[in-house]
Amino acid sequence: MSETARPPLLSLDEALARLAAGAAAARIAETETVSTFDALGRVLAADVVSAIDVPPADNTSMDGYALRAADAQSADVVLPVAQRIAAGHVGQPLEPGTAARIFTGAQIPPGADAVVMQELVDVVDGGIRVREAPKPGQWIRRRGEDVQAGRTVLAAGTRLTPQALGLAATVGAATLTVVRRPRVALFSTGDELIMPGAVAPQDLPPGAIYNSNRYTLRGLLQAAGCEVTDLGIVPDRLDATRTALREAAAGHDLILTSGGVSVGEEDHIRPALQAEGRVELWQVAIKPGKPLAFGAVRRDGGGEALFVGLPGNPVSSFVTFVLAVRAVLNVLQGAEAALPRALPMTAGFDWPKPDKRREFLRVRVGADGALELFANQSSGVLTSVVWADGLVDNPPGQAIRAGDRVRYLPLSTLIAG
Known part of the structure; x- marks a missing residue:
């Protein structure tokens, strides 16, 4: 397909709507009852209704x-x-x-x-x-000034924070009904990838790199409360990629990959996904993270597992996870897909040459309260997301001058969901 024949890139909002719709159709129906002590980060499957007034007396x-x-x-x-x-x-x-x-x-x-x-x-x-x-x-x-008997204090779909657990305990809920944890299969693609420990740094072959995405994505999935099956590194071959997708579909709600989602000759995710399932979207108008894939893989015996393919560049992989994969995981459990509310903050930097895509700039809050910009915004510089405490959500084509108000998304809220 020629460059001019390619369809326009999806906006992030449209992509998130498609992701949410796909995840809603695959929403996890199984629930379990857990101790309120052990429910941190889980998503409620049933309302918590108070049987008492709080306080119970003046x-x-x-x-x-x-x-x-x-x-x-x-x-x-x-x-x-x-x-x-x-x-x-x-x-x-x-x-x-x-x-x-x-x-x-x-x-x-x-x-x-x-x-x-x-x-x-x-x-x-x-x-x-x-x-x-x-x-x-x-x-x-006064009696009941906090909670009245019969009131729903926590609604189904609520992700349980420490303060929510305290509220559940306040009304006497010793156990809570929550959605089963999402089961996610994770693998990377790329013949250049080597696991830390397999080869000493001084012996790293030319062209090889350590697989950082495997650690970052596994950690993000664990932070999201998922049960993770790590399927390792898949060779850059179509047959190997198809086999990995079929194996990953069994027993998992979601397959998550990094790498192989561009349009090069060695990028096999798209043809493998088309052969083993379906493709819902491929590229999104964001920077970093344009090559974001979403679809589903057929299971033997019926049904399908959702699929999200992330870019191989480590910053792109991280950013697309917190923007898109977190939304999918939320909807699978009956929670909201929307991004956290952006905070208006003051830019302490200039950004004179914006991209035509919606950008997510790595920043942190400085001592004066203004946002500082990491000097190198390349999608391969993982240092930037370790240094940063948030992202500036910058509209397409929007230049920034020091003193402008910008939309700030704290990483803590993006990771916590």
């Missing part, structure tokens, strides 16, 4: 004294301390004209309508004198 948010506000409007009044109430204990009804010593989290005794913090109280013979007249409701946390 309680104090301060150490101090519970009383009737009307009894402490004069600085001349001394209120006897009739009882002491610690967290986890229930006091007696408060008699008019008395106070109760109370500690944070303890239930407000019947009859009291305010709490005075201990710093505003003078302890005198026979009781306390309040230096500042309280208002009704002061320092009282």
